[in-house]
Amino acid sequence: MLSTLRFESKDVTRVEETWKQFVPSAILQNVDPRRFRFEWLSAELEDMTVVEYELAAEVRSVVEPEDQLLVCRVQSDRVDLGSGHVGIDAGHPWLTDGRQVWGRWEDDAKVRALIFDRTTAQTLARRMSGNDAYRVRVKGLAPTDQGAAEQWERSFAYLGASFAHAGAEDELILAGLRRHALWVTLTSFDTGFREALEGAVQLRPATTTVRRAIDYIDENAHRAITIDDIAGAVHMSTRGLQYAFRRSLDTTPAEQLRRARLDGAHRELLHGRATTVGQVARRWGFAHPSRFAAAYRAAYGVAPSDTLRRGKGD
Structure with a gap:
């Protein structure tokens, strides 16, 4: 089940209550009510959460996730991040599976984060790799290289937009997004996942x-x-x-699955069981109606709207 939350507030108490659900040790300091603002967007599944927020305040925070994987990117003109006495490059996302990470900033900041339930992530990672002995272990907080950091950033932007438009009933789409989020996280950081793939x-x-x-x-x-x-x-x-x-x-198996879902959508349109093409597309896992229409036309030689009209006997 997908649950989304979006709000803007200048109420410090409400902001802290919401924020502490995800960062219990975070503290807002020296809040200037004239400039304080908070814009929050989150999409939460049972085993994964996508969070994106903007905050104008002086902040001191410490994260030390229990039974979670947390990958985060903090953008601010003046931000310090570290784990113990070791600094973290604030220009990159970072990943922790329990190691404490602290942050300090004194100005506007934009924060993006993915939070995974560790047990579920472990199970999915083993299925993705085909290695039943694989254990998710974060060997380093930083991405493996600049390219990996950039890939994670691009993927987060895609995930954020996709979750924002997904509905709670879009189970096929949500399953794909969950898999993509974990895959790009495990391959962007040193988690041993790539080695598990090679050996499986x-x-x-x-x-x-x-x-x-x-x-x-x-x-x-x-x-x-x-x-x-x-x-x-x-x-x-x-x-x-x-x-x-x-x-x-x-x-590929992915292409075979895509074709099977396209066939399912075709049958539904042909039998006149649908109200709109968009509803059918989403029900069969196609998040973008224009891409669905292009794929449908390539497969069947007609637009899905034409099949729908024929199915309804128009």
Whole structure:
């Protein structure tokens, strides 16, 4: 279930109450009521939260997450970040799985964060890597390099926009966003995830495995499944399944799932069960109506709106 919260406030008490739900040790100091402001946006699932806020105040905060992974980026003209006596580059996002991180700033700041439930993240990471022995361990607070930092920033912007427009009923879309958020976080930082991926490729006879995977896709395309679920259903790593699909069909499991969902949307439009094309697109996991329309036209040679009208007998 998706829960979103958006508000603006100059009420210090309300701001602290909201903020402390995510950063319990944060303290607002020397608040100037003439310039104090707070703009908050969060999207919360059962096991993951996306947070973005802007705050104009003097701040002292300490985070030490329990049973969570927290990745955060603080943008401010004057900000100091560190863990113990070691400073953190404020120009990059940082990740902690329990190590204490402190922050201080005295001016306007924009903060972006992803918060994952550690147990759920661990389970999903093992499914994504195909390595049941993999344990999420943050070996360094900083991204692996500049490119990784930039990739995380771009992905956060995409996630923020996507969650802002998603509805609580968009289970297929939300499952994909959750997977993307964890994948980009684990690959942007030194977590051992890349090594787990490299060691998990399984090469087994592909034909039977691929056929079973396609059957699973066809039976479950209407559910919030990902390629990791497909791989798990046929007892294979995600990378191994991707290799098998490439070798057997010259395609990918993700493309096969996308096509199955496109077929499901086609059937729904053709049988006149839908009210609008947009509703059908979202129900089948397509977050962007224009992209859905382009993919639909490429697959069926007509616009989805034409199929809908035909289905309704117009």
